[in-house]
Structure formats: C-alpha cells, structure tokens
Amino acid sequence: MVDPLTWGTKRTRRILVVVILLAMGVFPLVGDDYNIVLVSRIICLSILAISLDLLWGYTGLLSFGHGVFFGIGSYSLGLTLKYFSFPGVAYIGVLIGISVSIIAATILGYFLFYGRISGVYFCIITLALTTIFFSVGNHPGLFHILGGNNGLVGPFLYHKFGIPGVWEYQRTMVSYLANYYTALVVFLMVFAFCYYLVKSPFGKILQALKNNEDRLEYLGYNVANFKIVIFAIACGLAALSGAISVPLQTTNPVVFGLSFNASIIIWIAVGGRGTLLGPAIGTLLVNYMEIWLSSEFQYLWVFLMGVFFILVIVFQPDGLLGLNLRLRKLVRSNA
Amino acid sequence: MDELLIQLLNSLSFIAIFGLIGVGLAVLLGLMGVINLAHGEFVMLGAYVTWWSNMAFHNYWIGLILAVISVGLFSLIIERGLIRALYDRPMETILATWGLGIVLREIAKLIFGKSYRIVEAPVPGFVSFWGIEYSAYRLFLIVTGTIVLFGVVVFFLKTNYGLKARAIIFNKEMASALGVDTDRINQVMFAMGASLAALAGALICPIYVTYADMGMPWLVGSFFVVVIGGVDSIWGPLGGSVVYGGSQGITEFFMSTVASQIIVLLIAIVVVRLRPFGLFAKR
Numbered sequence: 001m002v003d004p005l006t007w008g009t010k011r012t013r014r015i016l017v018v019v020i021l022l023a024m025g026v027f028p029l030v031g032d033d034y035n036i037v038l039v040s041r042i043i044c045l046s047i048l049a050i051s052l053d054l055l056w057g058y059t060g061l062l063s064f065g066h067g068v069f070f071g072i073g074s075y076s077l078g079l080t081l082k083y084f085s086f087p088g089v090a091y092i093g094v095l096i097g098i099s100v101s102i103i104a105a106t107i108l109g110y111f112l113f114y115g116r117i118s119g120v121y122f123c124i125i126t127l128a129l130t131t132i133f134f135s136v137g138n139h140p141g142l143f144h145i146l147g148g149n150n151g152l153v154g155p156f157l158y159h160k161f162g163i164p165g166v167w168e169y170q171r172t173m174v175s176y177l178a179n180y181y182t183a184l185v186v187f188l189m190v191f192a193f194c195y196y197l198v199k200s201p202f203g204k205i206l207q208a209l210k211n212n213e214d215r216l217e218y219l220g221y222n223v224a225n226f227k228i229v230i231f232a233i234a235c236g237l238a239a240l241s242g243a244i245s246v247p248l249q250t251t252n253p254v255v256f257g258l259s260f261n262a263s264i265i266i267w268i269a270v271g272g273r274g275t276l277l278g279p280a281i282g283t284l285l286v287n288y289m290e291i292w293l294s295s296e297f298q299y300l301w302v303f304l305m306g307v308f309f310i311l312v313i314v315f316q317p318d319g320l321l322g323l324n325l326r327l328r329k330l331v332r333s334n335a
Numbered sequence: 336m337d338e339l340l341i342q343l344l345n346s347l348s349f350i351a352i353f354g355l356i357g358v359g360l361a362v363l364l365g366l367m368g369v370i371n372l373a374h375g376e377f378v379m380l381g382a383y384v385t386w387w388s389n390m391a392f393h394n395y396w397i398g399l400i401l402a403v404i405s406v407g408l409f410s411l412i413i414e415r416g417l418i419r420a421l422y423d424r425p426m427e428t429i430l431a432t433w434g435l436g437i438v439l440r441e442i443a444k445l446i447f448g449k450s451y452r453i454v455e456a457p458v459p460g461f462v463s464f465w466g467i468e469y470s471a472y473r474l475f476l477i478v479t480g481t482i483v484l485f486g487v488v489v490f491f492l493k494t495n496y497g498l499k500a501r502a503i504i505f506n507k508e509m510a511s512a513l514g515v516d517t518d519r520i521n522q523v524m525f526a527m528g529a530s531l532a533a534l535a536g537a538l539i540c541p542i543y544v545t546y547a548d549m550g551m552p553w554l555v556g557s558f559f560v561v562v563i564g565g566v567d568s569i570w571g572p573l574g575g576s577v578v579y580g581g582s583q584g585i586t587e588f589f590m591s592t593v594a595s596q597i598i599v600l601l602i603a604i605v606v607v608r609l610r611p612f613g614l615f616a617k618r
Contacts, residue, residue, distance in 0.1 A: 131552075310435060
C-alpha cells in the first residue's frame with residue numbers, strides 16, 4: 001500500500017503543512033468562543049485517536065478499551081488536583097497519569113501478548129476492561145473519591161494549570177485561548193513524536209508485525225516484546241490526552257463506557273487508519289457531523305451515525321485518506 | 336446453608352442463559368474468526384418481541400416461539416446483507432456489527448419507546464423443596480435452558496450440519512476443498528446463534544426489565560464465556576458458561592458485584608495466559 005502521507009510533490013506537501021499549521025494557529029483569533037472551545041476539545045481527542053492509530057493502524061492491534069487509559073490520565077490529574085494544591089502540581093498529576101497508564105499497560109500487555117492473544121481475543125479482553133472500569137467509576141462506595149456518575153466536579157478544578165506567571169490557564173471560559181494553544185502545542189508534539197516513531201526502524205518492525213507476524217518471529221524478533229512496548233507507548237499518550245482534557249471537559253465515567261471507546265474507533269475508521277493524519281481529520285469530521293445531525297434530527301441522529309459508520313466500513317474501509325489514494329489510482333489508469 | 340442452595344440455583348440460571356447466548360457467539364468466532372458485537376441486540380429483540388406479543392395476545396408462549404422464529408429470519412437477512420459482504424475481512428466485520436448494534440438499538444427505541452418494559456412470569460409462584468422456597472419460573476428457565484443446550488450439543492455431534500460445521504472450525508480451507516458449502520453452513524449457524532440469543536432474551540424478560548440497551552451486559556458476559564471456554568468444540572462455550580456463571584454467582588454471594596467482576600476478569604486473563612485456546616480446547 002502506498003503511504004497516503006506521501007502524495008503530491010515535496011513542495012506542495014510543504015506548502016500544505018505550512019497552510020494547515022497557520023490555519024490552526026490563527027483559528028482562535030477569527031473563530032467564535034463556542035467553536036474555539038469545541039475545537040480545543042476535538043484537538044485533545046484527536047491525540048487520543050492518533051495514539052490508538054499507532055496500535056490499530058500500524059500494529060494491527062484493535063483495542064476497544066483505549067478510553068480506559070484516557071480516563072486513567074484524566075482521573076489521575078483530577079484527583080491530584082483534588083487532594084494537593086501547590087504551584088506546578090498539575091505537572092505531577094500529568095506525570096502520575098502517564099506512569100500509571102504505562103505500568104498498567106505493561107502488566108496487561110505481558111499477560112496478553114505472551115499469552116499469544118491475537119486480534120479478536122485482544123478486542124474482547126479490552127472490551128471487558130472497559131466494563132470493569134465503568135463500574136468502578138460508578139461505584140457508590142467510591143463516591144466520595146471519584147464522584148460516581150457526575151465524575152470529578154468541584155472548585156479544585158479551577159486551579160491554575162501551566163507554568164506559574166508565564167503560561168497559565170484554567171477551566172473557565174476566560175482562558176479558552178490558553179486552553180486552545182496548550183492543546184494545540186501538545187497535539188503537534190505528539191504528532192511529531194508519532195511521525196518519527198513510525199518512520200523509525202521500530203516503526204518498520206511494527207508494520208512488519210501487522211503484515212506477517214510469523215515471519216517476523218522466524219527472523220528472530222521477540223514479537224511479544226515489541227507489542228508490549230507499543231501498547232505502553234500508545235497508552236501513555238492516551239493518558240497524556242486524558243490529562244489535557246481535564247480543563248476542557250468533565251471527567252466522568254463516560255470515558256470508560258463502551259460507546260466512547262467505540263467512537264474513538266469510528267473516528268479513526270472514518271479518517272483513514274495507519275496514516276496518523278487521518279484519525280485527526282476523522283475526529284474533527286465525525287464530531288462536527290454529530291453536532292450537526294443532533295441539531296437537525298433530534299431522534300434519528302444516533303441511528304444515522306450508525307448507518308454512516310456501517311457504510312464507511314463496508315464501502316470505504318480505508319477512510320477518507322484512502323479515498324484520496326483510490327481517486328489517484330483512477331486518474332492514473334485513465335491517463 | 337439454605338442461602339447457599341438458593342445462590343447455587345441462581346448460578347444455574349445464569350449458566351443456562353450465558354450458555355444460550357455464548358454458543359452463538361462462539362460458533363461464529365470458530366467458523367469465521369469474527370465476534371458479533373450485535374449479538375446482545377438479538378437478545379434485546381427477542382425480549383421485545385416477547386413483550387409485544389404478550390401485550391397483543393396475552394400469551395407468553397406465543398411470544399417465545401415468535402421471538403425465536405422472527406429473530407432467526409431477521410438474522411438471515413442480516414447475514415445476507417451485511418456479514419457476507421465482509422467475509423474475508425474479519426476486523427471490518429467486527430466493526431460493522433458494532434454499527435449494526437447501534438442501528439438496532441436506535442430502531443428499538445423508535446418502535447418500542449425508551450421506557451422499561453415488564454413481562455409477567457408465565458409460571459407464577461414459588462416451589463418449596465429441600466427446605467427452601469424457590470421461584471418456579473427460574474426453575475422452568477433452568478430446565479428449558481438445559482434441554483435446549485442439550486439439543487444444541489446433539490445437533491452439533493450427531494447431524495450432518497453439525498459435522499460440517501465442526502469440519503469448518505477444524506480447518507476451513509480443507510473442508511471447503513472437500514466440498515462443504517461453507518457459506519451455507521455459516522448462514523445456518525449464524526441464524527441458529529441469533530435464535531438462541533432471542534430465546535435467551537425471551538426467557539429473561541420476565542426476570543429482568545426490557546429496554547433497548549439491555550443486550551450489552553449479556554454480550555460482555557458471553558465474551559468472558561468464550562474467552563474462558565474457547566471455541567474449538569461445542570464444549571468450549573458450555574464449559575465457559577459453567578465457569579463464568581458459576582464463579583459470578585458464587586463470588587457475588589461473598590462480595591459486591593464490582594469486586595466479583597474484577598475477579599472474573601482476572602481469572603479470564605490468567606486463563607488466557609496459561610491456555611490461550613480456552614480451558615476446554617484440546618491444544
């Protein structure tokens with residue numbers, strides 16, 4: 001398969017990257033408040049989508065429980081803020097979230113990947129994981145800590161985040177610009193990291209793993225170890241995006257629910273998996289589509305989203321960026 | 336002691352239901368390497384059809400039969416229209432069945448409304464034996480479930496269809512090369528799994544409330560059944576449901592539901608680590 005990221009000449013690609021970056025940078029200056037808040041959320045969620053794309057698109061491991069690690073990230077930051085308050089505590093919270101997520105992923109990965117859990121069983125186990133976390137998040141016995149169904153709410157969330165005195169932001173509408181740029185900077189950093197990761201020799205091994213796991217093993221690679229490492233990386237990034245989401249949305253057990261976890265997969269499928277850019281585009285597209293559909297069709301919109309998803313899976317499994325490849329092939333065969 | 340006996344009987348009813356739901360899921364996984372994420376929606380449809388005909392005819396038994404037949408026929412359409420288009424792409428099939436699940440849930444909400452529906456037990460009252468009083472309907476459920484599951488085992492081990500299905504699960508290419516019509520077997524087995532799920536739905540609707548999202552907990556439970564039991568033979572899902580239903584019933588007796596769920600997940604992960612093809616596989 002041709003890499004959809006390498007279309008056009010080098011020059012047009014460079015121009016396009018600059019245009020997109022400029023558009024993302026300038027957007028808050030021209031957009032209205034509502035859309036800025038919305039887009040900052042979408043940027044944060046697309047970090048999550050990109051991290052799952054590392055697993056699904058590049059390595060072929062479809063996790064139905066990626067939102068669990070997102071939730072670990074946001075609950076860790078939220079709880080840290082709830083119980084401690086000194087300048088810079090947010091950084092510690094983010095680090096705790098990422099480390100907890102990486103450790104959990106490594107332990108789980110050890111059991112699953114050394115147990116030779118293949119595609120479908122991996123889906124099932126991760127699916128089961130979401131239900132457990134969902135019921136822990138809603139557990140009445142933990143209500144005074146996790147807040148049950150409401151999630152983490154309270155004055156502690158209005159602490160200031162960021163670098164004291166230089167770059168401060170908080171969960172109020174007043175600082176939505178700072179929220180936006182923070183999400184954007186983290187997004188660009190994660191994107192660059194993932195881009196170099198998949199272009200590196202390690203990334204090549206991941207793609208080989210997806211294409212033919214047995215052959216890779218014959219060549220002497222420890223397949224399970226590579227799977228554990230990429231699972232830990234992806235889950236760490238998911239926790240990072242979860243931490244970024246704390247000032248942008250309410251932290252509640254919805255992130256452990258099956259529908260949130262499935263919608264991450266829908267974003268990736270719509271945008272085009274295995275492309276990094278695709279999941280980000282898909283997140284933007286599907287979220288705006290949901291908002292539009294839910295205002296147009298109050299009762300039918302979930303149904304319509306389901307039908308749309310089925311159509312994408314059956315007729316365009318490579319997503320939007322795959323469409324671009326198909327069109328080019330068509331043009332080339334006609335020329 | 337009496338409470339333990341009641342809990343044991345509750346476990347048996349769990350096992351019967353998870354057996355009915357899990358068999359369809361496991362057979363499909365064995366035949367096509369696919370999990371049907373809309374399987375819980377077949378349970379939901381079965382329950383709704385039973386509820387509806389209970390309202391229309393004031394007769395639970397018509398509803399039970401109607402649920403099994405109508406959901407079976409409906410699943411044939413689904414297999415033709417959706418699953419068959421994705422035969423050689425297992426991952427896409429899983430995602431498409433997820434989309435199908437969303438669509439079916441929303442249709443159910445549009446047709447039957449969002450409120451909880453209740454069906455009265457067709458076998459009322461309690462039966463007393465061995466010093467306890469136990470719900471007559473639950474006893475009926477245990478007996479029916481056991482008989483039907485026994486029938487499924489006979490179907491798999493003694494009939495021509497069962498033999499061909501086992502051949503496909505054992506080696507798909509070889510079976511196909513020897514002239515087994517894999518498409519036809521897949522279709523029959525898909526419909527059988529859906530009918531069994533609908534039967535489970537019809538059986539549980541007098542005990543639990545019926546609503547559009549009711550299928551999800553049962554689906555997740557039957558995942559555990561499949562993971563623990565494996566899909567190599569018909570004994571896999573049956574044994575899996577005994578282990579899962581039993582351990583859930585027993586742990587719920589001693590601790591909270593959440594704690595028992597966590598323990599069951601840990602059991603499943605350890606089982607997967609030690610016996611990747613399930614407890615009841617010959618590998």
